[in-house]
Amino acid sequence: MKFIILLLRVVPAIILLQTLYFKFTGSPESVFIFSTLKVEPWGRIFAGVVELIAAIILLIPKTQLFGAIMSLGIMAGAILSHIFILGIIVQNDSGLLFTLAIIVSICSALLIYLKKAELINILKLLRKK
Numbered sequence: 001m002k003f004i005i006l007l008l009r010v011v012p013a014i015i016l017l018q019t020l021y022f023k024f025t026g027s028p029e030s031v032f033i034f035s036t037l038k039v040e041p042w043g044r045i046f047a048g049v050v051e052l053i054a055a056i057i058l059l060i061p062k063t064q065l066f067g068a069i070m071s072l073g074i075m076a077g078a079i080l081s082h083i084f085i086l087g088i089i090v091q092n093d094s095g096l097l098f099t100l101a102i103i104v105s106i107c108s109a110l111l112i113y114l115k116k117a118e119l120i121n122i123l124k125l126l127r128k129k
Contacts, residue, residue, distance in 0.1 A: 013098040023048035072108040
């Protein structure tokens with residue numbers, strides 16, 4: 001089980017970190033995506049910073065649950081953008097970016113599910129305050 005949890009943390013973190021290069025260097029594909037969404041350049045840079053934070057906290061055992069929740073939220077936005085605005089295939093990428101968003105979402109959702117007892121305890125603590 002520890003290996004599965006590690007995999008569910010590392011895979012999305014690697015995907016999130018790998019895409020940062022394209023966001024932070026202003027690659028034509030990233031500029032196209034965020035221009036289409038009408039949030040270029042600030043949306044691209046903000047998305048990169050948020051994804052960097054999510055990837056880092058996914059890799060830290062004590063914060064992995066928050067990283068998974070954050071990653072799932074980010075990818076929900078990415079998936080909805082693909083479905084309703086960008087299309088599944090962006091600039092002949094064969095749907096790679098959409099597929100990566102789905103992979104990150106599945107890993108994050110599974111991690112949240114496996115850590116549901118921890119999440120419930122956190123919610124109970126918050127409710128008491």
